[in-house]
Amino acid sequence: MKRTISALARNEPGVLAKMAGEFGRYAANILSLAAGETENPEVSRIVACIEGDDAAIDAITRHLEALDTIIQVDDLSRNDFVDRELVLVKVEMDPARTAQLMQVFEVFRASVVGMGRETITVEMAGDQGRVEGLIHMLKPYGIKSLCRSGMIALKRGDE
Incomplete structure (x- = not known):
């Protein structure tokens, strides 16, 4: 099952490593x-x-809550939440298909941030x-390189 966990933590060295260690301890895959x-x-x-x-x-959620560096843990999967992710994609540019490619960008409201002779x-x-x-x-256009930021999320509404 896929779940989204949000934690507020003290901004100290090693907090992220401790948290990631808890996921590994219970064989949960970090997506x-x-x-x-x-x-x-x-x-x-x-x-x-x-x-x-x-x-x-x-069990991971309970253990995270017990860590002294963690202030609060929320399983957002159990709530209505807003999520966003940033993606950068470098695509092959074939002059014969440039118009089609630009239409895909327009439909998804993707912004061109770099151009080369071939990408x-x-x-x-x-x-x-x-x-x-x-x-x-x-x-189908040929992805040459791709980088995703990872999901960020907050509970929806006044919570």
């Missing part, structure tokens, strides 16, 4: 991991999209489904 400062520079938000059985993920690089931010859709549509 995406993103971390960064919050509105308080002493606190970081770590968002992990992980895959594993429910019992293992519940074009675009960026797009969106939820994971939209990112997956862009990648799927660009595969």
Whole structure:
């Protein structure tokens, strides 16, 4: 099962390593991991999209809550949440198919951020489904390189 865990942690060295270690301890696969400062520079938000059985993920959540560097843990999968991911994709540019390629970029609202003689690089931010859709549509054109930021997420609404 795929779950999204969000943790508020003290902004200290080693916190991310401790958290990732808990996932490994219970054989949960990390699909995406993103971390960064919050509105308080002493606190970081770590968002992990992980895959594993429910019992293992519940155990991981309990162990994370017990760590002295972790302030709060939320299983966003149990709530309505907003997520975004940034993707950069470098695609082969065939002059005969450039117009088609530009239409794909337009449909997904991807922005051209770099051009070479043989490739074009675009960026797009969106939820994971939209990112997956862009990648799927660009595969036939020849993806040369791809980089994803990892999912960031917050609970929807006033919580």
